[in-house]
């Protein structure tokens with residue numbers, strides 16, 4: 463193949479290769495650059511089997527073709543219908559506060575700064591919900607703004623079971639209050655459909671969302687993400703939405 467190639471093109475190619483390897487070396491030197499960090503996808507696939515809060519039957523059919531090549535259309539095109547709290551998703555302040563809903567605190571008002579940046583993945587004790595004592599025992603230092611809590615929910619593979627499990631692990635209201643009072647955490651991520659334990663659903667959400675500074679990310683998959691230092695979470699910029707599915711990744 464090289465035999466037929468014009469000498470100038472070959473030279474250009476060699477230069478390009480040289481530049482490329484130089485930039486890869488430079489990237490490695492600063493531990494940053496062209497795809498160095500391993501990316502963990504911490505977003506669940508949206509499938510009809512996904513569990514839905516308080517439902518036995520899960521998500522079910524949610525997408526359908528409205529025009530298709532098979533039927534003579536130029537292209538395939540589908541429509542989907544999803545609850546705003548489907549799968550891996552964020553909560554807006556308007557989710558639990560009527561006042562905030564009326565004032566327009568929807569998902570478009572959530573801070574991208576909070577949704578993206580250095581994060582800790584923290585394992586919580588498997589034998590209880592997240593109480594004030596549990597939060598205290600985790601010793602999360604001041605200055606940590608984003609924490610993804612991995613719980614028994616991950617071990618139980620709850621997000622992979624269609625039937626909703628109300629006995630999932632989540633924050634008890636005193637645990638949420640302890641976090642608000644004693645840490646700098648502004649992004650709270652958890653591995654089931656709600657950050658709040660079932661029995662404290664309303665009070666825990668109210669405590670977290672009251673200041674409008676804390677962003678809740680629910681339904682994460684944290685199975686493989688043992689390490690990870692940067693989280694990126696991007697919900698759709700959907701006006702009036704009290705929640706929204708988001709694509710979340712963790713970069714090691």
Ligand SMILES: *[C@@H]1O[C@H](CO)[C@@H](O)[C@H](O)[C@H]1NC(C)=O
Nearest residue numbers: 526527528529530531532533
């Ligand atoms: C394609 O055509 C068939 C037969 O008319 C109809 O039943 C089906 O719903 C159509 N599907 C789409 C995606 O248009």
Ligand SMILES: *[C@@H]1O[C@H](CO)[C@@H](O)[C@H](O)[C@H]1NC(C)=O
Nearest residue numbers: 527529530531532533537538
């Ligand atoms: C397009 O739609 C047809 C059904 O009309 C389906 O069989 C096919 O897989 C679709 N193609 C793509 C690329 O989605």
Ligand SMILES: *[C@@H]1O[C@H](CO)[C@@H](O)[C@H](O)[C@H]1NC(C)=O
Nearest residue numbers: 588589590591629659660661
């Ligand atoms: C957490 O709380 C739920 C009720 O919201 C309860 O069913 C469950 O057993 C608790 N989990 C643990 C590990 O104690």
